[in-house]
Amino acid sequence: MAFFLDEIDECLWDRLKVTDKKIVLYGMGDGAEKIRAALDEKDIPLGDIMASDEFVRGHSFMGIRVKTLAEIEELYGDDFIILVCFGTQIPEVMEKIAFISRKHELYAPNVPVTGEGLFDLDYAREHRDELMKVYGLLADAQSKRVFENVIRYKLSGKLDYLTEVETPSDEKFNLLNIGTEEIYADLGAYDGDTVIEFLNETSMQFAKIYAMEPDSKNYRKMKRRLYMLGSAIFEAYNCGAWDEDETVVFNLRSGRSSTAVPSKNMTLNPARFREIKMLKLDTLLRGQPVTYLKMDVEGAEEKALLGAKQTIADFSPKLNIALYHRNEDMFKIPLLVNSMQKKYRLYMRHHPYFPDWDTNLYAL
Structure with a gap:
């Protein structure tokens, strides 16, 4: 059967492999380090590093002096390719990136935010059957457009694919038909920002909220921000969502690629690792219902779903699940949800963000 993936014969890494242009990283930090590692693995030489003018102070990053765009233009004319190495949902920054892309070749x-490897053409072809199955499960034309464009973005690095299909973030509430009697479980509640978004949408009309946040600083901030909600209607837990009830450790120095493993499997160095309590949502709820379940848990979405298996089977809550942390999320998460509850209708949306960090699955 014909599938859009079959017409794609090149990905960004193929383009970079053959270009004679200088490769210039735009941005510093973990994203730049990961992209440089990918370039090194594929024997693609790095030419230079740039940053926005306000972040250039004569310093170096990864052994290269960071330059302004004007310096890069003076050095190389138009004979360079810019690789954006950071994420943003700030409209002004997104517009600045778009403006630069109209002047220069930019990708x-x-x-992946978490996990190894790249979503390149070999990877996509390896998982063609799963991708095609997900495409067939999507419930409306916009979901299919989002799915195709996000995959095309992942392979090409072209941000236009994302802007072509983005919709406002608050669209999810209409799509999920969020009402005033919801029992809301927020897995990965951060500092309470998504709880506050929910409260604003429902005008403080709801039945109950459960919130899980593993980071102790974020948890305390959330508790302070939401002090007005009594414990009878707001239960907050300083723990992460998982598929087992156990303690895991997180590597504090691995940035966006932080990984969790059972604490019994390693000797802890307190300077590098922190123990985190993890719970299944099914354990936390003890058979109590949920009508709306959101998961944005830094790459643990599969485990969080498995830990909510009974809740989903018993109550079929509306789902809002992040799809952008791991390479496999775009196919593995929708297929898992479909296997857990066949009656769900699956939707996919991308909300304004560079790169694809606000691409979500909605199920109802």
Whole structure:
């Protein structure tokens, strides 16, 4: 059967492999380090590093002096390719990136937030059957457009694919038909920002909220921000969502690629690792219902779903699940949800963000 993936014969890494232009990283930090590692692995030489003018102070990053765009233009004319190495949902910054892309060849390489490897053409072809199955499960034309464009973005690094299909973030509430009697479980509640978004949408009309946040600083901030909600209607837990009830450790120095493993499997160095309590949502709820379940848990979405298996089977809550942390999320998460509850209708949306960090699955 014909599938859009079959017409794609090149990805960004192929383009970079053969170009004679200088490769210039735009941005510093973990994203730049991961993209440089990918370039090194594929024997693609790095030419230079740039940053926005306000962040250039004569310093170096990864052994290269960071330059302004004007310096890069003076050095190389138009004979360079810019690779965006950071994420943003700030409209002004997104517009600045778009403006630069109209002047110069620019891409935003897709590297996973968590996990190894790249979503390149070989990877996509390896998982063609799963991708095609997900495409067939999607419930409306916009979901299919989002799915196709996000995959095309992942392979090409071209941000236009994302802007072509983006919709406002608050669209999810209409799509999910969020009402005033919801029992809301927020897995990965951060500092309470998504709880506050929910409260604003429902005008403070709801039945109950459960919130899980593993980071102790974020948890305390959330508790302070939401002090007005009594414990009878707001239960907050300083723990992460998982598929087992156990303690895990997180590597504090691995940035966006932080990984969790059972604490019994390693000797802890307190300077590098922190123990985190993890719970299944099914354990936390003890058979109590949920009508709306959101998961944005830094690459643990599969485990969080498995830990909510009974809740989903018993109550079929409306789902809002992040799809952008791992390479496999675009096919593995929708297929898992479909296997857990066949009656769900699956939707996919991308909300304004460079790169694809606000691409979500909605199920109802």
